[in-house]
């Protein structure tokens with residue numbers, strides 16, 4: 001970040017104060033005004049619910065240009081990473097270390113991650129404490145947080161080696177935990193990881209093998225899962241990543257911080273959207289019902305939204321949605337499901353929405369979740385686990401952002417301010433005198 005020669009001046013119409021503030025330039029994207037001295041100089045805060053205009057940190061990991069529909073991990077376009085960038089673990093290496101690995105670095109990284117895929121044997125007792133019908137996200141919030149009670153030897157956040165080991169452990173163990181959550185929910189035995197398989201193939205093995213029958217690796221489906229993971233790996237300062245940073249700003253351990261990120265991701269406005277998008281398609285049920293559904297979406301009082309559409313940052317087609325749509329075709333072709341009614345319904349809904357003035361004028365385009373649910377369903381992943389797969393993919397982004405924050409000399413405990421609109425100081429009345 002560099003200082004701009006231009007400065008911003010804030011002056012009040014009543015002439016009570018005037019403040020000159022520095023402007024910083026990033027490598028790309030909007031400049032920022034440094035308002036840190038504002039309160040000291042004026043006694044006022046800024047008001048920005050939802051962080052519409054506030055940069056809470058500087059970062060060199062992921063960049064989004066929402067108007068162009070561009071997503072870059074460490075400068076590389078998502079389209080290139082998804083098509084020519086190797087597998088998910090290469091993306092993990094890139095996000096964590098800033099550069100793509102060479103062949104030797106890749107081998108070493110894959111080896112290290114692979115050797116951490118098992119979870120402490122006692123972890124299974126955590127799972128067994130949950131009801132079988134518990135939502136996998138609640139199971140993941142609990143079990144990922146619980147990792148902190150097993151891996152004490154990597155909890156010193158001031159030790160770079162500990163941070164590295166925790167990062168690897170989280171990336172390596174998330175697939176095992178997600179698969180365990182699934183197996184527990186359907187009453188099947190947990191399946192141990194297999195180190196001879198790739199990251200994604202091993203996950204499919206832990207999900208779909210049983211003691212009676214091994215999972216037969218299908219490369220098209222493994223590639224599809226790998227693409228889901230790459231596309232969801234990071235997305236700059238979204239709600240769950242900001243949650244991870246905020247939790248981590250107090251010095252909390254990385255397992256606790258990632259558990260906080262998972263809790264935030266669970267919401268339907270964020271990671272829960274893929275599950276909500278599929279449920280929405282199932283509810284619409286038939287192409288003939290689309291006009292009535294669109295009518296409800298446009299009615300502000302109905303509370304109905306077109307799930308999988310719209311994004312805080314993308315005001316153009318989400319680049320991940322294009323890639324996911326491609327994968328959708330590949331997977332459905334591979335499985336002979338070209339005529340899948342839900343996919344047809346999704347295509348019809350997308351077409352109608354993209355031509356409708358309501359969506360056009362608000363720049364509402366499909367986001368990645370519009371298609372990822374259909375792909376995951378075709379892979380055999382149950383709807384309730386969709387957000388869990390998102391959490392698995394996003395773990396690397398969260399941990400890369402957490403590591404970046406810990407080593408940032410400007411980092412401070414996150415402590416937003418407020419505009420207080422409640423009662424001023426008053427005396428507690430005796431109970432007989434209360435209304």
Ligand code: ACO
Pocket residue numbers: 268269270271273297304305306307308309310311312313362364367368369
């Ligand atoms: N369906 C119908 N109308 C919508 C939708 C939608 N999906 N999204 C936004 N709008 C409307 C809003 O009602 C608002 O209309 P108005 O100007 O008449 O009041 C306008 O478009 C602007 O929307 P905001 O809510 O201000 O946009 P915001 O940036 O706050 O919200 C969000 C973004 C939360 C993603 C929203 O678009 C949404 O809820 N989408 C559906 C859920 C979804 O798909 N989430 C996934 C996000 S991507 C991810 O997490 C991977």
